[in-house]
Amino acid sequence: MAATAELDSTDLIEVFKALGNPARLQIMQWLKDPEAHFGAYEPIADRRAVGVCVTHIQAKAGLAQSTVSSYMSTLERAGLVRPTRVGKWTHYRRDEERLARLARAIGTTV
Numbered sequence: 001m002a003a004t005a006e007l008d009s010t011d012l013i014e015v016f017k018a019l020g021n022p023a024r025l026q027i028m029q030w031l032k033d034p035e036a037h038f039g040a041y042e043p044i045a046d047r048r049a050v051g052v053c054v055t056h057i058q059a060k061a062g063l064a065q066s067t068v069s070s071y072m073s074t075l076e077r078a079g080l081v082r083p084t085r086v087g088k089w090t091h092y093r094r095d096e097e098r099l100a101r102l103a104r105a106i107g108t109t110v
Contacts, residue, residue, distance in 0.1 A: 015080065028094065030052075031052060031092065035047060044086055051083075054092065076092075079095060079102075
């Protein structure tokens with residue numbers, strides 16, 4: 001996905017594909033407010049700083065580890081989430097700056 005502020009139609013298609021899956025869309029909604037949606041899980045690191053541990057996303061989603069890893073990779077390739085490694089665990093958080101640029105691009109493109 002382009003790293004510049006300008007997003008083209010290929011970028012938007014990648015995002016729409018990633019969000020076209022109901023489970024991936026749900027994960028993005030959960031990550032918008034990690035404290036509200038993952039509060040029942042003991043944090044491994046600061047959720048606001050590094051995001052939510054993939055094992056907690058898996059537990060909440062009730063999906064296989066391989067499925068959640070694939071979903072998170074898809075969201076990452078689309079530029080919607082950023083991974084952070086904490087020890088042996090990968091944490092994910094939404095890329096809010098990127099999401100704001102996407103919203104602007106959708107408003108001017110679609």
